[in-house]
Amino acid sequence: MSTLNNSTNIFWQECPVGKVERQKLLNQKGCVVWITGLSGSGKSTLACSVSRELHSKGKLSYILDGDNLRHGLNKDLGFKAEDRAENIRRVGEVAKLFSDAGLICIASLISPYRKDRDACRAMLPDASFIEVFMNMPLELCESRDAKGLYKLARAGKIKGFTGIDDPYERPLNCEIEIEQKDGVCPKPAAMAGQVVSYLEEKGFLQVE
Numbered sequence: 001m002s003t004l005n006n007s008t009n010i011f012w013q014e015c016p017v018g019k020v021e022r023q024k025l026l027n028q029k030g031c032v033v034w035i036t037g038l039s040g041s042g043k044s045t046l047a048c049s050v051s052r053e054l055h056s057k058g059k060l061s062y063i064l065d066g067d068n069l070r071h072g073l074n075k076d077l078g079f080k081a082e083d084r085a086e087n088i089r090r091v092g093e094v095a096k097l098f099s100d101a102g103l104i105c106i107a108s109l110i111s112p113y114r115k116d117r118d119a120c121r122a123m124l125p126d127a128s129f130i131e132v133f134m135n136m137p138l139e140l141c142e143s144r145d146a147k148g149l150y151k152l153a154r155a156g157k158i159k160g161f162t163g164i165d166d167p168y169e170r171p172l173n174c175e176i177e178i179e180q181k182d183g184v185c186p187k188p189a190a191m192a193g194q195v196v197s198y199l200e201e202k203g204f205l206q207v208e
């Protein structure tokens with residue numbers, strides 16, 4: 001029987017060093033911090049700030065940024081729903097590997113569909129998928145328009161832009177929500193503090 005076109009006759013190879021041993025080495029627990037939200041909501045800013053804060057505490061993290069991964073791993077994908085689903089699935093699988101390696105993996109993607117995010121959650125061991133919702137109003141994201149994409153979307157030059165003519169499904173049960181206080185967005189360090197405090201409280205930054 002030909003095995004050229006499918007993944008049959010494959011076997012799981014056990015590795016000599018396990019996740020628990022890697023976590024001991026690093027004195028931290030592997031997990032995935034999954035940041036979701038509109039373009040311009042501050043996902044990358046938060047990811048960078050969390051990573052920097054963790055680094056200063058001697059904790060190893062790695063950022064998987066949607067925009068960056070679309071330059072390589074996901075360069076064959078566009079923005080229709082099935083491409084976004086495949087984008088999220090692949091990043092979920094990569095995040096799972098980083099988490100298994102013992103790292104705090106910070107994934108920063110719009111990830112607009114609840115079922116795609118939930119599928120990533122289901123790939124990870126219990127409680128190690130930490131969904132962070134950048135709950136920023138569209139008006140704020142659009143006013144920032146750091147890349148000029150909202151302007152192009154409003155002009156009809158980009159079709160299917162999230163929040164304009166493509167959906168964004170808000171999380172129903174996220175672990176962390178970042179939102180404005182009295183109409184003001186918290187500073188990046190404060191947003192990162194919220195995430196790092198959560199990781200500390202849940203015991204991800206040390207092993208017993």
Ligand SMILES: Nc1ncnc2c1ncn2[C@@H]1O[C@H](COP(=O)(O)OS(=O)(=O)O)[C@@H](OP(=O)(O)O)[C@H]1O
Binds near residue numbers: 043084111112147158
């Ligand atoms: N149609 C459309 N809709 C949304 N975003 C678009 C689109 N076209 C290009 N971009 C740029 O792609 C970045 C989002 O990539 P993601 O991989 O995070 O998207 S997704 O999770 O698959 O929905 C997004 O980056 P961020 O602004 O950092 O979110 C945009 O720069």
Ligand SMILES: Nc1ncnc2c1ncn2[C@@H]1O[C@H](COP(=O)(O)OP(=O)(O)O)[C@@H](O)[C@H]1O
Binds near residue numbers: 038045187191
């Ligand atoms: N907490 C914040 N306070 C002020 N400006 C912010 C904050 N977070 C992000 N920004 C700014 O908003 C713009 C979009 O942020 P970015 O992190 O690129 O968003 P996203 O990754 O969700 O597209 C950037 O110019 C960034 O400097």
